[in-house]
Amino acid sequence: MKILRYIFLFGGLLLFVLGCYAVYRTLKLDPIQPKITALSFQQKLADGRKQYHVRGCVKCHGISGLADGEKSYRLKASGYFITPLAMPALYLQGSSLSNIEYSLLYGVNTQLLPLAVQGKPSPMPRYTNLTDIEIKNISLYVRLLAGYNDDIENAPAKN
Numbered sequence: 067m068k069i070l071r072y073i074f075l076f077g078g079l080l081l082f083v084l085g086c087y088a089v090y091r092t093l094k095l096d097p098i099q100p101k102i103t104a105l106s107f108q109q110k111l112a113d114g115r116k117q118y119h120v121r122g123c124v125k126c127h128g129i130s131g132l133a134d135g136e137k138s139y140r141l142k143a144s145g146y147f148i149t150p151l152a153m154p155a156l157y158l159q160g161s162s163l164s165n166i167e168y169s170l171l172y173g174v175n176t177q178l179l180p181l182a183v184q185g186k187p188s189p190m191p192r193y194t195n196l197t198d199i200e201i202k203n204i205s206l207y208v209r210l211l212a213g214y215n216d217d218i219e220n221a222p223a224k225n
């Protein structure tokens with residue numbers, strides 16, 4: 067029965083150490099650790115804008131979404147249609163936040179494209195390697211280019 071005593075002793079010790087660690091965490095670390103706060107709307111837009119440039123969207127869609135980026139001319143000359151992001155009426159798959167997120171992840175359904183380009187593969191890459199947050203922030207920025215204001219936090223109260 068000696069073994070049982072060791073097991074109890076060891077278990078007790080383990081619990082004690084874990085308990086000390088828990089107390090240490092709550093007392094010592096919590097007040098120092100900065101609270102993880104959600105990004106503000108402006109910060110999300112700033113990140114979206116950064117991604118829009120870093121991920122190369124700007125090369126086709128242009129700085130203000132007029133489909134006039136440096137690559138756009140060659141593409142348009144070869145007959146491609148590049149959605150001018152500043153003109154939501156021309157979006158083929160809709161311009162809601164979730165429509166845009168969908169387009170980034172899955173591309174545009176080729177059957178929606180103008181007839182002249184329907185046979186061609188889309189020049190726009192799929193952005194499946196981005197995180198959900200990156201996709202969301204880029205989409206928010208695209209919404210800004212399209213002229214929408216999604217700042218619900220600071221929206222004037224409706225009553």
Ligand code: HEC
Binds near residue numbers: 146188
């Ligand atoms: C190589 C050029 C190219 C790049 C880079 C590119 N796009 Fe596109 N994009 C296009 C073209 C062309 C279309 C038109 C539909 C198609 O052919 O797939 C399009 C369509 C879209 C649409 C769909 C609009 C609709 O019609 O519903 C959105 C939204 C969009 N792009 C946003 C972006 C964003 C954001 C990025 C960067 C993360 C990006 N694009 C990068 C060429 C590009």
